[in-house]
Amino acid sequence: MQQEPNHGDPGSGVLEFPDQAVDGDLCVLGWAIELELATPEQVLRWAHGRWGRELTLATSFQAEGMILLHMCHELGLPVRVVTLDTGRLPEETFRHIEHVRLHYGVEVEMVAPRASEVARLVRRGGPNLFYASVVGRQRCCNVRKVEPMGRALARTPAWLSGLRRDQTPTRDVLNKVEVDRVTRTKGRLVKVCPLLDWTEDQVWAYIHEQGVPYHPLYDRGYRTIGCAPCTRPSRPGEGARGGRWWWESQTGKECGLHVLQPR
Numbered sequence: 001m002q003q004e005p006n007h008g009d010p011g012s013g014v015l016e017f018p019d020q021a022v023d024g025d026l027c028v029l030g031w032a033i034e035l036e037l038a039t040p041e042q043v044l045r046w047a048h049g050r051w052g053r054e055l056t057l058a059t060s061f062q063a064e065g066m067i068l069l070h071m072c073h074e075l076g077l078p079v080r081v082v083t084l085d086t087g088r089l090p091e092e093t094f095r096h097i098e099h100v101r102l103h104y105g106v107e108v109e110m111v112a113p114r115a116s117e118v119a120r121l122v123r124r125g126g127p128n129l130f131y132a133s134v135v136g137r138q139r140c141c142n143v144r145k146v147e148p149m150g151r152a153l154a155r156t157p158a159w160l161s162g163l164r165r166d167q168t169p170t171r172d173v174l175n176k177v178e179v180d181r182v183t184r185t186k187g188r189l190v191k192v193c194p195l196l197d198w199t200e201d202q203v204w205a206y207i208h209e210q211g212v213p214y215h216p217l218y219d220r221g222y223r224t225i226g227c228a229p230c231t232r233p234s235r236p237g238e239g240a241r242g243g244r245w246w247w248e249s250q251t252g253k254e255c256g257l258h259v260l261q262p263r
């Protein structure tokens with residue numbers, strides 16, 4: 001007979017599902033339902049209670065990632081921290097990472113794309129192929145982001161992401177706990193998004209109230225920060241991610257880390 005999951009307090013980290021007895025996807029869906037109304041802190045405690053130091057925060061050190069890092073620090077939840085060095089990041093990002101590293105006393109793993117794949121990409125399409133076509137842009141994101149992220153999370157059971165539902169229509173359908181079929185196609189990887197139901201205003205209210213260090217480009221009009229050639233300050237009336245790949249259509253813009261793209 002199938003065991004019932006333990007519907008414990010999500011904040012106590014005691015929510016347990018017998019993985020062997022329950023289908024994995026249903027198990028994760030059960031967690032998502034349990035945690036839908038949980039606060040970010042409760043979700044973090046729950047995830048850390050389950051995966052401990054194996055829990056990985058993958059962040060580009062934007063505002064949401066900084067909040068998760070800050071909360072983990074305040075709650076005394078040590079996690080592995082990884083970031084992608086795509087080879088096209090702005091210098092401000094490196095200075096921000098260095099500041100954060102010293103401020104919180106954390107080690108940051110910087111994962112780079114494979115040099116041979118970058119060389120082939122650039123040989124075929126040129127260094128700025130992303131401006132020429134959406135396909136070229138997706139190829140660049142695959143080489144510089146998606147493949148390295150897959151490597152970074154290869155031995156990780158679960159990772160933390162700062163996604164929010166109101167960022168894009170494709171993120172609006174996500175759960176706080178999901179089976180990640182994008183970053184890893186084989187084996188089980190769970191993605192946990194504690195800030196999924198927060199708004200941009202909540203993010204900035206928390207950052208200012210708690211004194212969380214934030215990326216300096218926000219003070220220059222950016223609302224999203226990624227690779228230097230593909231991000232610019234936001235313009236009036238643009239959505240939160242309007243400054244990304246602004247030359248493309250304004251809907252459904254993703255790099256492939258969270259939504260499947262053609263490879």
Ligand code: SF4
Nearest residue numbers: 130140141144227230
């Ligand atoms: S954001 Fe731009 S530079 Fe960065 S990986 Fe994607 S296409 Fe390449």
